[in-house]
Amino acid sequence: MKNKVLLVFLPIMLSLAACTTVNEKPPKSVAKVVKPKKPLPAQPTAKNTKPIVPKKPTPGSGTATYAIDNGKNNFKVESSMPAMQEESLLSPTGLPSATGQSAQPVQAIPAFQVEDARIPAGTSPAVVALLTDAERNRASGDLDAAVVSTERALRIDSRNPTLTYKLAQLRIKQNKPQMAEELAGKAALLAGGDLDLKRKSWLLIAEARRMQQNYSGAKEAKAKADSFFGH
Known part of the structure; x- marks a missing residue:
């Protein structure tokens, strides 16, 4: 009996369950709202740029519009100054002096003869x-060795004017006029009353100055040497 009742109610329950499933609606999907981005301002392109066209001057107007130079035109700039020609400089003889007269060139003078000096009596044998x-x-031509020997003699007798004069002679032969002039001046001072040695010393000074183009x-100096004649 119970089985018959279940068979009767089972189809009814299945139909009710199917209706319940059909009537259920699926959940609605929620769409996200996206705000549109603001469009960027349009950038000017090279195609949109228009070439600058010079305006034509209107008749009767006081101003005019000219085209802008693009700098491509080549212009040849010519100097307005006349070409300067090189001129040779005047020689010193051709230049006028302060007095208005032409300056005379300095002329070389002949060499002065340098005289030898005798060794005074009473000189020590070592110096001699x-x-x-x-x-x-x-x-023999060995001037350096001669200078060494004379300087050694001066170390023994440093205030001997004849030794100083002889060393000045060697400096002249070595082509050292400045040293020779200094030594000859010292010899002239040390000579004292020996006027002949004074004259020879000033004559050597004159030759040293001539070699220096003075x-x-x-x-x-030559006039000073001549002043000792007759004394």
Whole structure:
């Protein structure tokens, strides 16, 4: 009996369950709202740029519009100054002096003869031996050895004017006029009353100045040497 009742109610329950399933609606999907982005302002392109066209001047107007130079035109700039020609400089003889007269060139003067000096009496034998050795070296052309011997003699007798004068002679032969002038000046001071040695010393000074192209100073020294004649 119970089985018959279940068979009767089972189809009814299945139909009710199917209706319930059909009537259920699926959940609605929620769409996200996206705000549109603001469009960027349009950038000017090279195609949109228009070439600048010079305006034509209107008749009767006081101003005019000209096209802008693009700098491509080449212009040749010519100097308005006349071409300068090179001129040779005037020689010193052609230049006028302060007095308005042409300056005369300085003329060279002939060499002065340098005289030898004798060894004074009473000189120590050691000094005489050194001077003899110096004279022998000078005669053979060894001027450096002659200078060494004379300087050794001066260390023994430093205030001997004849030794100083002989060393000045060697400096002249070595082509050292400045040193020779200094030594000859010292010899002239040490000579004292020996006027002959003074004259020879000033004559050597004149030659040293001539070698240095101090011609006016050489003439003065020569005149000083001549002043000792007759004394």
